[in-house]
Amino acid sequence: MAITLNINGSAHEVDAPEDMPLLWAIRDVLGMTGTKFGCGVASCGACTVHVDGEPTRACQTPIGSVGEAAVTTIEGLSGPVAQAVQSAWQDLDVVQCGYCQSGQIMSAVGLLTENPKPDDQAIDDYMWGNVCRCATYTRIRAAIHEASSRMEA
Ligand code: FES
Numbered sequence: 506m507a508i509t510l511n512i513n514g515s516a517h518e519v520d521a522p523e524d525m526p527l528l529w530a531i532r533d534v535l536g537m538t539g540t541k542f543g544c545g546v547a548s549c550g551a552c553t554v555h556v557d558g559e560p561t562r563a564c565q566t567p568i569g570s571v572g573e574a575a576v577t578t579i580e581g582l583s584g585p586v587a588q589a590v591q592s593a594w595q596d597l598d599v600v601q602c603g604y605c606q607s608g609q610i611m612s613a614v615g616l617l618t619e620n621p622k623p624d625d626q627a628i629d630d631y632m633w634g635n636v637c638r639c640a641t642y643t644r645i646r647a648a649i650h651e652a653s654s655r656m657e658a
């Protein structure tokens with residue numbers, strides 16, 4: 506059955522069963538490969554997208570549950586918080602292999618949207634589910650602080 510998904514501001518028709526994970530629809534059916542597959546069981550955060558602005562693990566979200574909610578992937582991220590995060594990420598050279606980083610950025614934007622001035626503890630509490638095998642955690646935390654200051658400027 507065809508399901509229409511609202512992704513990055515456009516309607517996308519996906520001819521797939523309702524229990525297909527959103528991650529598969531995004532990557533395999535629609536070819537948007539910025540969102541990554543890591544664990545498949547909601548434990549690593551690599552697949553994080555926003556559903557109605559909320560960071561969500563796409564590997565554990567059936568497309569049948571999404572309805573008309575607005576899905577945003579790394580390809581469609583925009584706005585002042587996203588710009589602050591992306592520019593801080595770039596300037597602080599956060600990325601190592603890069604595999605986890607689109608998920609990290611989606612979560613960081615979610616955090617700063619909810620809490621524009623997080624302290625270290627708030628960052629750790631919010632970001633703990635985004636695993637980085639290259640252990641870039643110190644730079645991720647610094648970049649979130651930097652993005653927070655850029656949002657104030
Ligand atoms: S691939 Fe979804 S949380 Fe790991």
Ligand code: FES
Nearest residue numbers: 602603637638639
């Ligand atoms: S940068 Fe390599 S997994 Fe995070």
